[in-house]
Amino acid sequence: xxAPLLEVEGVVKRFGGFTAxxxxxxxxxxxxxxGLIGPNGSxxxxxxxxxxxxxxxxxxxxxLAGQDITTLPPHRRTRLGIARSFQIPKPFTSMTVRENLExxxxxxxxxxxxxxxxxxxxxREIGLHAKAHLRPAGLTQIEMRKLELARAMAARPKLLISxxxxxxxxxxxxxxxxxxxxxxxAQGITIIMIEHIMRAVMRFxxxxxxxxxxxRIAEGTPAEIVRHPAVEKAxxxx
Amino acid sequence: xxxxxxxxNAVVAGLLIGGFYxxxxxxxxxxxxxxxxxxxxxxxxxxxxxxAAYVMNGAxxxxxxxxxxxxxxxxxxxxxxxxxxxYGSFERRGEESLRGLVFFxxxxxxxxxxxxxxxxxxxxxxxxxxxxxxxDIGGVGIAYRYLVPCVVGIAMTVALYVFLGRTxxxxxIMAVSQDRLALRLMGADPVQIKTIAFGxxxxxxxxxxxxxxxxxxxxxxxxxxxxxxxFAITVLGGxxxxxxxxxxxxxxxxxxxLMSTFFGPSWxxxxxxxxxxxxxxxxxxxxxxx
Amino acid sequence: xxxASLTVVAGAAIVAAxxxxxxxxxxxxxxxxxxxxxxxxxxxxxxxxxxxxAGYVNFGTPAFFALGAYxxxxxxxxxxxxxxxLILAGGLVSALxxxxxxxxxxxxxxxxxxxxxxALSVVLQTMIINWEYVGGSRGISVIRPPGPPxxxxxxxxxxxxxxxxxxxxTVARLIERSxxxxxxxALRDNEEAAECMGVPTLRLKLFATTVSGFLLGVAGAPFPYxxxxxxxNSAFNLDYAVNALAMPMIGGTTSWVGPVIxxxxxxxxQQLATVTISSELNLFIVGVVLVGFVVLAPEGLLGLVxxxxxx
Numbered sequence: 001x002x003a004p005l006l007e008v009e010g011v012v013k014r015f016g017g018f019t020a021x022x023x024x025x026x027x028x029x030x031x032x033x034x035g036l037i038g039p040n041g042s043x044x045x046x047x048x049x050x051x052x053x054x055x056x057x058x059x060x061x062x063x064l065a066g067q068d069i070t071t072l073p074p075h076r077r078t079r080l081g082i083a084r085s086f087q088i089p090k091p092f093t094s095m096t097v098r099e100n101l102e103x104x105x106x107x108x109x110x111x112x113x114x115x116x117x118x119x120x121x122x123x124r125e126i127g128l129h130a131k132a133h134l135r136p137a138g139l140t141q142i143e144m145r146k147l148e149l150a151r152a153m154a155a156r157p158k159l160l161i162s163x164x165x166x167x168x169x170x171x172x173x174x175x176x177x178x179x180x181x182x183x184x185x186a187q188g189i190t191i192i193m194i195e196h197i198m199r200a201v202m203r204f205x206x207x208x209x210x211x212x213x214x215x216r217i218a219e220g221t222p223a224e225i226v227r228h229p230a231v232e233k234a235x236x237x238x
Numbered sequence: 239x240x241x242x243x244x245x246x247n248a249v250v251a252g253l254l255i256g257g258f259y260x261x262x263x264x265x266x267x268x269x270x271x272x273x274x275x276x277x278x279x280x281x282x283x284x285x286x287x288x289x290a291a292y293v294m295n296g297a298x299x300x301x302x303x304x305x306x307x308x309x310x311x312x313x314x315x316x317x318x319x320x321x322x323x324x325y326g327s328f329e330r331r332g333e334e335s336l337r338g339l340v341f342f343x344x345x346x347x348x349x350x351x352x353x354x355x356x357x358x359x360x361x362x363x364x365x366x367x368x369x370x371x372x373x374d375i376g377g378v379g380i381a382y383r384y385l386v387p388c389v390v391g392i393a394m395t396v397a398l399y400v401f402l403g404r405t406x407x408x409x410x411i412m413a414v415s416q417d418r419l420a421l422r423l424m425g426a427d428p429v430q431i432k433t434i435a436f437g438x439x440x441x442x443x444x445x446x447x448x449x450x451x452x453x454x455x456x457x458x459x460x461x462x463x464x465x466x467x468x469f470a471i472t473v474l475g476g477x478x479x480x481x482x483x484x485x486x487x488x489x490x491x492x493x494x495x496l497m498s499t500f501f502g503p504s505w506x507x508x509x510x511x512x513x514x515x516x517x518x519x520x521x522x523x524x525x526x527x528x
Numbered sequence: 529x530x531x532a533s534l535t536v537v538a539g540a541a542i543v544a545a546x547x548x549x550x551x552x553x554x555x556x557x558x559x560x561x562x563x564x565x566x567x568x569x570x571x572x573x574x575x576x577x578x579x580x581x582a583g584y585v586n587f588g589t590p591a592f593f594a595l596g597a598y599x600x601x602x603x604x605x606x607x608x609x610x611x612x613x614l615i616l617a618g619g620l621v622s623a624l625x626x627x628x629x630x631x632x633x634x635x636x637x638x639x640x641x642x643x644x645x646x647a648l649s650v651v652l653q654t655m656i657i658n659w660e661y662v663g664g665s666r667g668i669s670v671i672r673p674p675g676p677p678x679x680x681x682x683x684x685x686x687x688x689x690x691x692x693x694x695x696x697x698t699v700a701r702l703i704e705r706s707x708x709x710x711x712x713x714a715l716r717d718n719e720e721a722a723e724c725m726g727v728p729t730l731r732l733k734l735f736a737t738t739v740s741g742f743l744l745g746v747a748g749a750p751f752p753y754x755x756x757x758x759x760x761n762s763a764f765n766l767d768y769a770v771n772a773l774a775m776p777m778i779g780g781t782t783s784w785v786g787p788v789i790x791x792x793x794x795x796x797x798q799q800l801a802t803v804t805i806s807s808e809l810n811l812f813i814v815g816v817v818l819v820g821f822v823v824l825a826p827e828g829l830l831g832l833v834x835x836x837x838x839x
Binding site: 052054073074075079083084090091092104107 | 711720724728
């Protein structure tokens with residue numbers, strides 16, 4: 001069994017009196033394709049925010065490759081190897097697509113020189129090469145999602161968190177994004193996929209954890225998850 | 239220095255001024271608290287209301303508060319127009335936050351300078367039968383010039399509260415700020431609802447201005463004294479909660495009055511801004527935040 | 529590259545013209561007005577480092593400017609400190625205030641930050657009004673030390689402000705072209721995304737607020753010698769707040785050239801209007817021009833030129 005890249009241990013996050021995450025524990029192994037699912041409001045995005053650093057866990061520990069990152073600010077975590085895409089794309093609107101990539105390349109990817117060449121490589125890989133000189137406002141919906149992934153890749157991550165990168169896309173476009181994620185996984189990048197499109201998560205993930213109301217209710221391979229009674233209850237109700 | 243009489247007087251004065259502060263802050267509560275539009279020109283509109291009362295009072299001997307009520311339709315239309323310009327230039331393009339702020343700052347400045355050009359920088363005041371009289375209750379003197387604005391201010395607060403809670407447009411305004419889905423279900427157009435809300439917010443400035451000049455003489459730059467108060471009260475009151483606005487206004491009124499009584503009037507100005515800075519830094523959701 | 533060198537040449541030409549102006553013995557009023565325009569070049573440039581590059585709108589410009597001026601007043605009264613010391617000290621004290629508002633950005637973004645800076649200005653003014661040592665609300669007369677190093681005082685101060693303007697613009701240009709400038713642009717566009725892409729947003733914001741504060745304080749430090757009578761209403765004048773944002777907005781906020789163009793155009797227009805019409809009317813014009821530009825040409829003159837070239 002490969003060593004864990006990410007360890008989440010007993011993480012609690014409260015907003016006022018509301019407990020969004022209640023002692024969530026999980027491990028993601030190096031190189032793994034990991035799925036995180038759950039109904040709306042189950043705490044998936046909160047958990048991701050705690051891992052990426054946008055939120056700070058109230059209790060519990062988070063470790064990356066053995067190093068405790070629970071209290072590090074997001075930019076430090078990015079430099080250690082965590083990168084994410086946003087559910088609602090958040091591009092740098094005043095910059096071109098290529099310049100969007102140069103920010104993480106310069107700040108997290110440790111590229112002092114030749115950032116432009118690296119940006120071009122990533123854009124080619126993701127299929128945005130032709131749009132390198134456009135501003136994000138000129139991109140289509142799927143291109144915007146690709147930009148999110150490309151920019152996360154430019155941070156040269158060990159762990160890539162893809163937060164609903166496929167929501168609202170057509171079936172062919174979902175396959176397009178899936179293919180990109182499979183290629184990145186083949187390069188050795190560990191990937192956490194948060195997704196509502198079951199077809200995509202089930203196909204992509206080697207292992208899935210299910211959250212419901214801030215608690216971890218199930219873990220297993222896609223085949224096990226589909227048959228899990230608690231999962232069915234969480235999604236379909238009583 | 240200290241005496242119970244002084245304290246009682248200060249608290250009563252603070253309570254009275256608090257009712258007036260509520261009236262001044264309702265517009266910002268509506269526009270900034272509920273619509274999330276940073277209209278820092280609001281105090282300038284209040285000053286325009288004060289000058290309208292001054293002109294009508296001087297020319298026709300009209301009661302300032304009556305003028306304030308009569309001018310609300312005019313202010314409403316101005317507000318609706320300002321919102322449409324704001325919407326077309328900033329909100330629709332998604333550039334509202336920074337450039338919108340500068341836009342309103344510019345409007346504030348234009349209004350202030352226009353008033354100085356027209357009326358100069360001398361203090362202006364109004365005449366009314368109740369200005370100058372006062373009643374004495376148990377050793378505490380209450381001037382009508384404060385009592386009347388306080389009562390009108392509380393009446394405005396109640397009226398707005400009822401409007402927001404009980405009427406179709408009122409509920410739609412609440413929905414604009416919190417619940418887009420509910421708004422869609424009501425079949426209301428958000429831009430139209432916001433135009434109405436903005437218009438009402440500016441209309442409130444007409445009456446608030448009349449109250450202002452009833453309490454004390456006014457110069458064009460008086461608006462600056464109210465920027466801090468309005469936003470402090472709105473933030474403290476929990477961003478658009480009408481009840482919270484009233485409570486926060488009274489709290490600020492009493493605090494200022496106490497500061498002014500025991501430390502001197504030159505410090506009372508800093509109170510509202512100090513409170514604002516403190517609240518912003520410690521608890522941005524306000525005391526009564528959701 | 530060619531455009532860059534062109535702007536350098538243009539900048540050098542302006543400096544040379546300024547120095548030539550200082551050595552020529554022209555109408556003293558020209559130096560007097562020139563000082564104000566150059567002071568606005570410094571103020572607009574300083575404001576833009578935070579407002580234009582990082583996207584944090586500071587309404588508290590008067591606070592920083594006045595803090596520089598009043599630091600100078602205190603040092604003149606207590607130590608008879610020479611002008612370079614005044615400028616440095618004024619800058620440093622304002623830089624500290626800048627660092628303070630930098631920490632405010634931890635909790636306050638967008639509108640709330642701007643309102644807080646406005647509040648800051650009033651609180652500071654109240655404190656100065658209550659501080660008798662620097663004149664309180666009545667103000668204080670400042671006596672210039674006899675004999676400036678060269679020329680007369682107006683020409684000397686004009687030259688000093690010219691040097692400060694060159695320094696401010698150079699600093700702004702260096703920031704803009706460096707990794708710091710690119711990081712600031714990223715956090716201006718989207719702070720959360722910038723942070724998640726490895727940009728140390730807090731550190732960059734603290735840098736921007738401190739440098740911006742420093743330069744605003746520097747602009748205010750020679751003010752006591754320029755006016756010789758300092759009182760709170762003139763030092764904390766709201767006109768500084770309006771001009772500080774109107775000038776970059778008119779020129780264009782994303783480049784160092786924008787505030788310079790805006791300050792020279794609007795500053796000169798104001799000086800002309802003050803002489804020929806009235807000072808109230810000139811402020812009215814500033815307000816109208818500001819609103820007009822924000823609504824009709826949100827990217828300023830630079831943006832307009834770019835758009836015309838693009839077609």
